[in-house]
Amino acid sequence: MAKFSSAALLLVITSQGAAFAPSRQLQTPVAKLHLSTRVAEAEVAQTKTAPSPSTTPWTADIPPPLPVQQGQEPQELSSEPQLSATPKREKILKEPALWEYNFGLQFPSIKLPHNIESRVTAPETYALTEDQIATLERDGVVHLKGVFDAEWVEYLRAATNHQVANPHFWAFAGTASKLYDYIQRNIWQTNSAFADFYYHSALGHVLAQCGRTDEIRISTDLLMVNPNKGFKWHQDNQNGPITWEDGIRFWITMDETPAEYGAPVYLKGSHRNTVVPEESVFVDVEMEGLEEYKSKQLEFRTMPGDMLIWHPKTIHKVDGPSDGIWTTYRRVLGGTVAKAGTVYTDKRGTGGVLSDLGRHGLESGDKLSSPFFPIVYPQFDRDEARSRDSGEVGRNFQDIVQKIGGLAGSASGAKFKSFFQVLGSNKKHPFT
Numbered sequence: 001m002a003k004f005s006s007a008a009l010l011l012v013i014t015s016q017g018a019a020f021a022p023s024r025q026l027q028t029p030v031a032k033l034h035l036s037t038r039v040a041e042a043e044v045a046q047t048k049t050a051p052s053p054s055t056t057p058w059t060a061d062i063p064p065p066l067p068v069q070q071g072q073e074p075q076e077l078s079s080e081p082q083l084s085a086t087p088k089r090e091k092i093l094k095e096p097a098l099w100e101y102n103f104g105l106q107f108p109s110i111k112l113p114h115n116i117e118s119r120v121t122a123p124e125t126y127a128l129t130e131d132q133i134a135t136l137e138r139d140g141v142v143h144l145k146g147v148f149d150a151e152w153v154e155y156l157r158a159a160t161n162h163q164v165a166n167p168h169f170w171a172f173a174g175t176a177s178k179l180y181d182y183i184q185r186n187i188w189q190t191n192s193a194f195a196d197f198y199y200h201s202a203l204g205h206v207l208a209q210c211g212r213t214d215e216i217r218i219s220t221d222l223l224m225v226n227p228n229k230g231f232k233w234h235q236d237n238q239n240g241p242i243t244w245e246d247g248i249r250f251w252i253t254m255d256e257t258p259a260e261y262g263a264p265v266y267l268k269g270s271h272r273n274t275v276v277p278e279e280s281v282f283v284d285v286e287m288e289g290l291e292e293y294k295s296k297q298l299e300f301r302t303m304p305g306d307m308l309i310w311h312p313k314t315i316h317k318v319d320g321p322s323d324g325i326w327t328t329y330r331r332v333l334g335g336t337v338a339k340a341g342t343v344y345t346d347k348r349g350t351g352g353v354l355s356d357l358g359r360h361g362l363e364s365g366d367k368l369s370s371p372f373f374p375i376v377y378p379q380f381d382r383d384e385a386r387s388r389d390s391g392e393v394g395r396n397f398q399d400i401v402q403k404i405g406g407l408a409g410s411a412s413g414a415k416f417k418s419f420f421q422v423l424g425s426n427k428k429h430p431f432t
C-alpha cells in the first residue's frame with residue numbers, strides 16, 4: 001500500500017476516538033494563538049472576496065480597475081529595460097498545524113438569512129423549469145444559475161471561513177495530504193451552520209425536482225476549499241450507502257471560479273455509458289466504448305450561488321491551478337442526496353465505505369431513514385436534528401475498525417487495495 005494510503009487510512013481511523021466527545025472544542029493555549037492568526041487571515045480574505053452587496057457583489061475576487069485621477073496625463077512607456085519582479089504567488093490559506101485541529105461539535109453563531117429561525121422556519125423553495133430537469137436527464141449534468149442569493153452566499157462563506165479558521169480533525173487526512181487547502185466530509189454533522197443550511201435553504205426542493213421525487217435525504221457531503229491539483233477524469237463512488245440510481249450529486253459554489261480551472265468539466269451524456277466498471281473511480285477516457293462522449297465536453301463558468309447537479313456516473317474532472325497555488329478562494333459545498341424509497345446499501349468491501357463511517361445500525365435493505373441521513377425535503381425532522389445536536393450522529397471508532405479493518409481478509413480486498421493505490425498515486429483520489 002502506498003505511503004499516503006496507509007497514512008490516510010490510519011488518520012481516518014485515529015480521528016474517530018475523540019470525534020464523539022460531544023460539544024467540546026479542545027484547544028491548548030498554543031492552539032488559540034494560532035487560531036486567532038487564522039481567524040484574522042480568514043476575515044481579511046473574506047473582506048477581499050465579499051464586499052457588501054451594494055458594490056459589485058460577485059466579481060469581487062477580481063480587483064476593480066484603478067481609478068483614473070483627474071488631470072493625470074497618460075504616462076509614456078520607457079524604452080529602458082525594466083526590472084520587473086513577478087510577485088510571488090502566495091496561498092490564500094495556510095495548512096493548519098497539527099495542534100490547531102478541533103474535535104467534537106462546532107457551533108459557529110452565524111445569523112441565518114431572510115430572518116429564518118433555526119429549527120423553526122420551514123425550508124425555502126426554488127422552482128426549476130422542466131427544461132432544466134430535462135437537461136440533467138439528457139446530459140447527465142445541469143448548471144443552475146443563482147439558486148442562492150447574496151445573503152445565502154455570505155452565510156455559507158461565513159460558515160466556511162469559521163471552519164477553516166477552526167479546522168476539525170476529520171479534515172486532517174485530506175488537508176494534510178494537500179488534496180485541498182481544506183476538505184471535510186459530512187461537514188453538517190460537526191458544523192451546525194451547514195446543518196441549518198440543509199434544513200432551511202431551498203436545496204431539498206431543488207434536488208427533489210431534479211430527481212422527480214418527493215423526498216430528499218442527505219447521504220453524504222463535503223466542504224471543499226481549493227482543490228490544489230484537481231482531479232483527473234472520474235466517476236463518483238463516494239455517495240454514501242446508496243446505489244448510483246438513488247443518488248443525485250450537488251455542488252454549490254460560494255465564489256466565482258477562474259475562467260481556466262476550478263469548476264468541474266463533464267463528458268456530456270456519459271452517465272449512460274455501459275463500459276466503465278462500477279468499482280472504478282478514475283476513468284481512461286480513451287477506453288473503448290467512450291468514443292461518443294469523450295469529444296463532448298461541457299464546461300461551466302460558475303458564479304457564487306450557482307449549483308451544478310449531476311448523475312454520479314457522469315464522467316468529470318476538475319483542474320486546479322498549474323502550480324497548485326490558490327491565491328483566491330474556491331469554496332464549494334458538495335455531496336450526494338438520496339431520493340425517496342432509497343434503501344441502505346452496505347458498501348463494505350469497496351472503497352465506497354469511506355463515505356459511510358457512522359454507527360447508525362442500518363442493515364442492507366433497510367429504508368434509509370435515520371438521523372445519519374437527515375431528511376431535508378419536504379421538511380427537516382426535529383427529532384433527527386436533535387439527535388445531530390446531541391452528538392449522537394457522527395463517526396465511531398469501533399464501527400470504522402469493523403468496516404475498514406475487516407477488508408484485509410475479505411474477497412474484495414483486492415478491489416479495496418486498488419482503490420487505495422489510486423489514493424496513493426499522483427492521480428489523487430476523490431475524496432477523503
Ligand SMILES: O=C(O)CCC(=O)C(=O)O
Pocket residue numbers: 224227231236251262263264316317318332334335430
Ligand atoms: O469541485 C471539486 O473540487 C470536486 C468536484 C467533483 O469532482 C466531485 O464532487 O465529484
